[in-house]
Amino acid sequence: MILTIDVGNTHTIIGAYSEDKLIFTSRISTDRVKTQDEYAVAIKAVLSLHGATDSIEGAIISSVVPQVSMILKNAIKMLFSCRVFVVGPGVKTGLNIKIDNPAQLGADLVCVSVAAQNKYPLPSIVFDLGTATTISALTEKGEMIGGSILTGVGTALNALSQGTAQLPQIDLGGEVSVIGSNTVDCMRSGAIIGAAAMIDGMICRYREILGENTAVIATGGLASSIVPHCRESITVDDNLLLDGLYSIYKKNI
16 A cells, blocks of 8 residues: 655645555644654554555655655654655656746646646646645646646635734635625635636636647645636546655656
8 A cells, every 4th residue: 555645734635545546535734843753643543544554565745845744754664664755856757847947846736737647638727726726737748837826715815814804714615605795705705706717717818828628627625615616617636636646656666
C-alpha cells in the first residue's frame, strides 16, 4: 500500500493506494508547530482507523507548507522505515513545465497537472478551490504553461467578516440565492455565486488562448459547493491531487 499525503495550508489529506486503486482518504488539520512525534501519532491513528497500519510500502508528499514537509517525511520513516518522496527538485514528474522559472511551480500545481494530463483530454484547465484558488493551464501537448492564483472563497469570507464591523462569520452551507434577502444570504451569494461567475469568466478567457474544446476540471475542498452554480461544464474530481501524487510515486521507483 502506498501512502499519499497532500499538505495544504488548512488541511492535510491522507490517501492510500493499493493495486492502483484509492482505498481511503482522511483529513487532518495542518499544524505548523506540530512535532514529528505528533504527526506520527496522527498518521498512525488514521491508518489504524482504516486497518492499514502494517501494509505501507512507500509514501509521497506534496506540500505548500515547507516547514511541515521534512517533519512529516521523518514521521513516516519513523513509523514504517519505507522510502518517502517529497515532490520537488530531483523528483521525476513527467510534466513539461513551460513557466518562466519551473522551480517556482508549487507541488500542488504539479500534482493536479500530472493527474489531469493522465485522466482527461487535452488541452485542459484545472481549478483547485482551497485556501487559495489556483488555475492551471495545460496545452494540447501536455505543457503546463502557467495559470492564476486568487483568494480562496473561505479566505475571502474570513477577511470580509474580520475587516468589517457588522458582517458576521458564516458557513457556506444552506440555500443560495443570487439576490440575498438578509445579510447572511447576501454574503453567501457573493461568496458562492460570485466565485462561480469568476470561474465561468476565467474559463472563457482561458479558452480564448487554449481553444474552445478545452476540458475543465475542478478539485479541492470547496469544488463541490461552487461548481454546481457554474454555467460552464466542469468535471469535479475530489481526488485529483492524490491521483497525481500516486502517478509521480510510480515514476520514481
